Amino acid sequence: NAGVTQTPKFQVLKTGQSMTLQCAQDMNHNSMYWYRQDPGMGLRLIYYSASEGTTDKGEVPNGYNVSRLNKREFSLRLESAAPSQTSVYFCASSKGGGMRQPQHFGDGTRLSIL
Amino acid sequence: KQEVTQIPAALSVPEGENLVLNCSFTDSAIYNLQWFRQDPGKGLTSLLLIQSSQREQTSGRLNASLDKSSGRSTLYIAASQPGDSATYLCAVRRSLAGSGNTGKLIFGQGTTLQVKP
Numbered sequence: 001n002a003g004v005t006q007t008p009k010f011q012v013l014k015t016g017q018s019m020t021l022q023c024a025q026d027m028n029h030n031s032m033y034w035y036r037q038d039p040g041m042g043l044r045l046i047y048y049s050a051s052e053g054t055t056d057k058g059e060v061p062n063g064y065n066v067s068r069l070n071k072r073e074f075s076l077r078l079e080s081a082a083p084s085q086t087s088v089y090f091c092a093s094s095k096g097g098g099m100r101q102p103q104h105f106g107d108g109t110r111l112s113i114l
Numbered sequence: 115k116q117e118v119t120q121i122p123a124a125l126s127v128p129e130g131e132n133l134v135l136n137c138s139f140t141d142s143a144i145y146n147l148q149w150f151r152q153d154p155g156k157g158l159t160s161l162l163l164i165q166s167s168q169r170e171q172t173s174g175r176l177n178a179s180l181d182k183s184s185g186r187s188t189l190y191i192a193a194s195q196p197g198d199s200a201t202y203l204c205a206v207r208r209s210l211a212g213s214g215n216t217g218k219l220i221f222g223q224g225t226t227l228q229v230k231p
Contacts, residue, residue: 004157043158043203043221058218090157100165102148103219105158
């Protein structure tokens with residue numbers, strides 16, 4: 001079972017470049033999430049999509065945009081990358097609106113902004 | 115504001131030992147609590163999910179308990195093995211009454227466990 005698949009796994013960007021991180025899940029989950037993980041800060045929610053067609057901001061949305069392309073796919077876009085966005089990005093999904101269901105995570109995208 | 119703390123940050127034990135990892139949270143109005151395992155360079159693997167109405171959950175050698183009133187959860191690992199070496203994260207989900215974000219997880223910073231052969 002593939003579960004949650006993220007692409008690319010690694011990426012290096014220059015300041016000001018744009019990039020889209022891709023996420024797809026094959027578990028027929030309704031809800032999807034984007035987190036970033038930083039040393040000393042733990043995981044923080046960037047954006048989430050409770051269901052197809054809806055998106056909402058998390059704790060740290062500034063500098064990012066998202067698109068819930070269909071039920072399977074949820075992408076994260078950096079329009080003008082900044083060094084502060086160097087991080088490991090995780091996509092997750094859960095079966096329902098999220099309250100009672102566990103979240104399942106992908107393996108992450110390691111992003112460096114120079 | 116909900117804060118989640120995990121102590122200790124790192125733990126090293128000999129193989130075969132039983133051990134307890136701790137997680138505390140400041141706001142008892144949680145919906146549930148989830149324990150994850152993270153291997154180096156990998157994503158998070160869900161281990162156990164405890165609903166706020168439950169006291170504990172078990173899976174194999176793992177047992178997680180939840181005491182909402184005191185704001186604490188523990189993850190008990192029996193007969194530890196070198197393959198248990200990883201970072202263990204706990205995360206709480208805020209209740210509907212206390213938050214407009216229905217699916218938001220708030221994470222602790224993890225305990226890195228090393229089990230020595």
